[in-house]
Amino acid sequence: MPEQRSVTYSAALNEALQEEMRRDPTVFVMGEEVAVWGDGGGVFGVTKGLVEEFGPKRVRNTPISEEGIVATAVGAALTGLRPVVELMYGDFLTLAMDPLVNQAAKLRYMFGGQVQVPLVLRSNIGASGGKAAQHSQSLESWLMHVPGLKLVLPSTPYDAKGLLKTAIRDNNPVVFLEHKLLYFTRGPVPEEQDTIPFGQAMICRAGGSATVVATQAMLKMALTAADHLALEGIELEIIDPRTLVPLDINTIIESVRRTNRLLICHEAVERGGWAGEIAMQVLEHVFDYLDAPISRVCAKNLPVPYSTTLEEVVIPRIQEFISAVRMLVNGSNALESVFL
Amino acid sequence: MPEQRSVTYSAALNEALQEEMRRDPTVFVMGEEVAVWGDGGGVFGVTKGLVEEFGPKRVRNTPISEEGIVATAVGAALTGLRPVVELMYGDFLTLAMDPLVNQAAKLRYMFGGQVQVPLVLRSNIGASGGKAAQHSQSLESWLMHVPGLKLVLPSTPYDAKGLLKTAIRDNNPVVFLEHKLLYFTRGPVPEEQDTIPFGQAMICRAGGSATVVATQAMLKMALTAADHLALEGIELEIIDPRTLVPLDINTIIESVRRTNRLLICHEAVERGGWAGEIAMQVLEHVFDYLDAPISRVCAKNLPVPYSTTLEEVVIPRIQEFISAVRMLVNGSNALESVFL
Amino acid sequence: MKGGAPIRDPDRVEMTMLIQTNAEQIPDLISRCPELVIEMFRRMLLIREFDSRLPDLYTEGLVRGSSHASTGQEAVAVGACLALEPTDLITSTHRGHGHTIAKGGDVNRMMAELLGRATGYCKGKGGSMHIADFSIGMLGANGIVGAGIGIATGAALSASIRESKQVVLSFFGEGAVNQGIFLECGNLAAIWKLPLILLCENNQFAMSSRPTETCSTGEITQRASAFGIPSAKVDGMDVLAVHGAVANAALQARQGVGPTFIEAICYRYEGHFSGDTVKYRSKSEFGAWKEKDPLINLRNKLAAAGILSEQQAEDLAKEAKLRVDGALEFALASPFPPPEAAWEDLYA
Amino acid sequence: MKGGAPIRDPDRVEMTMLIQTNAEQIPDLISRCPELVIEMFRRMLLIREFDSRLPDLYTEGLVRGSSHASTGQEAVAVGACLALEPTDLITSTHRGHGHTIAKGGDVNRMMAELLGRATGYCKGKGGSMHIADFSIGMLGANGIVGAGIGIATGAALSASIRESKQVVLSFFGEGAVNQGIFLECGNLAAIWKLPLILLCENNQFAMSSRPTETCSTGEITQRASAFGIPSAKVDGMDVLAVHGAVANAALQARQGVGPTFIEAICYRYEGHFSGDTVKYRSKSEFGAWKEKDPLINLRNKLAAAGILSEQQAEDLAKEAKLRVDGALEFALASPFPPPEAAWEDLYA
């Protein structure tokens, strides 16, 4: 067996792009600063070295024109290419919602299946070090609500690489949201790693006290918290759905059948976030197995403020998570009295 | 007492605009075709007659520039005016998400409370008669997920008028979503009607068998269904939240305490829709009172297709609603066996 | 500008397979390529006939939603599409029936789509605003004003990356030139020298709005200067003028020179959509434009050139009528899609 | 274009209350209004001093997130803002410290905001990219490239509806001219003749991208012709030139003529943001621009005119240093916002 390589999340993504571009000449990359920035390629280094290998025709620096770039990618995807677009920050999705939602997601359906739209929109979510309200949002819940899109949130370098390869080979529009705090984290990525199928959740930690569903930075937090909680005898089962569309609800349901308790943790704003969707699906399937209300730990219903003391209030913290788990595991009667 | 007047939803909205524009010279209206169309004013007649009374300075026809119009409204709202913008169809929100989400919703917070953004964005949602994928969406769930916005979905002419007046007087950005199928429905609107406070749900029908939360066209459907169901001895308690932000969760909770069952019905796509949010809040408060899983009847996870036979599959129908209620009231064991 | 047209070898002109060999100006397309011009006339008649049925179909409840007739604008659609190769691509607008017919689309499937039938172009999922026929390079009507410009730019980028020598033509109304995407994609097309033709159909109205009220430049072509894109203004009631301008633009695009902007001046005969009361314009204005009717205009020219007798013209008109009658029959005889079909075609 | 400036009665020139009476060109603002020009110099020094501190503050971890220095661009901010009335309004960009200082902002509150303190302009909620001071008509920096243009257009519409005679100036980088909002709002401003000045700071880079690569027109001013908006190109290293151009544009705006587009050619001295390795440009290029340094440029002129001795110049530089030192002290002595404050200021 080859030795386990350890690479960063950013480098893993870079490898996926490189390998897919080598494999398939119809894949091309487009976005602001994807060919030039820093040591060469995207503000987070994900497209580094690509222009050198594949040339400026397939690695295209663009003007600052988010709507136009995504719209252009849609047109390219309709006509035989596989564009991989980078939006520098996920917050700029606001500028590209029309080509993404009214075009990419709907064209195949509207046109009665005449055509496919193999497009990957890469961007990122999450707060990191004071980027404040317009550079810290986690907008994935919007996209989960759009039929026709697929939605990927990789949490490890391994997943980042495998899922990006799958995304590029998928014949549908895939929104691929990375997390800013993860770009420079490391993890094992075997040389021979290939695609990872969509719709397969990962049980990152097994346990019987409660099920936790979390992704990316929140997943890391949950795993850390689980070590602490284990000392108190609380054994969390932690599930990373990896793709929100398609969603592997079965893995979550089966876990809840065993643990009888569920907590969902996301960095997206709580109100209207995807915790509600997972909760609904769990209720629909295993209501009778629930020994306590489904709980959630999410960002507060506020924009992300700049200063550390404030950002810490808005973005879920580990202490908050631990308290919520204790609450959940202590049983629903205690909860009732607290909340009412 | 003055006699009950009956007016259309569209006319009620028109009255609200007229009265507020008379009352407050800082209110102005802007949008595509708001000064001219048909008998004069907006494709659904809501701004009819306003340009004649208030002139083209305060009733502004615009070019087709959704992002620019909403952005301009933000700038006007920051500097002492109260713009009321009309987007012809709610589907065009995709083009105006940046000024709405990254600007209107966040500026006050980002700027530490220095300024207020008294802006009303009027548009509409819902399928109506084959307008298909790009003119039928119900995108309110996105907006519920944006801290800083308020979100209003009026269901009757009475509410339309009173809530629009409140929206215009509110010092915050309010997204006011009308429903296409309701514009020409009639209902009582007393002459003297004034504002209706945000955050007060309406119990539209009292009953003990189950609680239903629904708005607009779905509310109408639920009320019709309730008459049928009453013949079977099922008495629905039907609640119209009227504003999704702020949300009057207490009225819903109190009802669930009495009925022990909850069904949420919306025309927005099911996955990631606001049913999940209401469900989560209810779980957090009155989990122990629930005798059955919270149920939802929503649009399918599909774009809205054109042909009647297909549109009927995607948009919730009354038969589907009735079945779901029967399921809910028959108890959770039956449900379990159906779903698993 | 009144454009010429590429020299064509008349023998090589097949009705749906027009091969352009070069684009030297020729003075008289009618005498050089009569079959081509007759085919233009045929397609224009078909558009006129097809879109004239819309109001009734709507009133009878056969067509749902919004449908937009392009009567009066036939010369733009046909002149443009017949200046392209069959393998070239177009994007359309909410007002797309004419573009589809001009590009060689099938009126049966289009009518079936309008009537929401399973045999329609989109299996009943799209309706009038979403007609597409990828087999003939018609990349779709679109309900979002301006969206087709973005898709066309992407298709042109794709043609450029694939080195396919395809040209992409985007039809859009003059109302769309105030949408941001026009700037963003016009700029992209220009810096990347994409094989794109931006064809602005100035039919005098965006719903009730006049371009003079909504577009800040008196001349819409001036906007193309914002991208450094060469532009031309052409009589959109004259199919030969449109054809010439587009042929030149296509040649330039194919040679790698980059995009062209063409404004075709025309007039919308019907209301904006079925149901529009059209109070915002005068009868006399409409009358004046009807004087320049693109069909009569072309018929007179063909008659003067002696290649179309009155009888032949009538026959062609009858043929168009029969084809649309046939399309309606086809559509009416077609089944509605079964409910299960709603679940198909979302993902590939 | 090298603009003139409005005639000012020197006696009426107060440093933060500049009243423009009319805009006849005068040859020499320095001799007519020395106090005004000295104030320009003072504000430019303050910007230079303030933004020179950023890299260290970032390295020391005192400033979080992204902060963008405007050193090298001082003349644009100051020339523009001092050609406006105090009641006039500006919108800014992600690179907004200079604009704030130029409009008369308070360096203490700005520094406190950068350091995330409760005493900052935004109580620590905004940080560098969201500085605003509505009391001086600074409607905010913005993290979304191009967004300020929309807000400025709305503010100009508001001024027009309120008949306030205010002028609104929008600063934006040359990278923003490829955003759709620029077309949409440029067009709105033009058709509605809004009192808007579109001031494009062409500092040669959008991150690493050159305008020649991203903007399809060789001349950025050409884009304004797409809206029929008069435009001017001005030496952005010369504060007097910027002042003259903006003063003229403001006068036109106030007279109801409508918007003006001004491109100010300048250079970004620092990297795009703190942390940028700036590999995409050469030292010699930077050196050539430094020769035209706006501060030295102005100091030389003032010295030549005999109204600024070397000593006075040094004193002013020292004053700037002291003010920024003081700001840093103020900020460091200020508390961080209490956690509860996160819940405040969302709704009015």
Ligand SMILES: Cc1ncc(C[n+]2csc(CCOP(=O)(O)OP(=O)(O)O)c2C)c(N)n1
């Ligand atoms: C983004 C968007 N905004 C508004 C509309 C509503 N609408 C449909 S067609 C139309 C007018 C379009 O005018 P123009 O572009 O000139 O095309 P025409 O109708 O004249 O063919 C409008 C405003 C829309 N469909 N999409």
Ligand SMILES: Cc1ncc(C[n+]2csc(CCOP(=O)(O)OP(=O)(O)O)c2C)c(N)n1
């Ligand atoms: C909508 C949007 N796209 C991209 C970015 C990332 N970004 C921040 S500044 C910048 C470059 C802007 O260049 P320019 O407008 O010339 O301003 P400058 O930085 O030179 O002052 C980019 C791409 C952003 N903040 N917003």
Ligand SMILES: [Mg+2]
């Ligand atoms: Mg038009």
Ligand SMILES: [Mg+2]
């Ligand atoms: Mg720049």
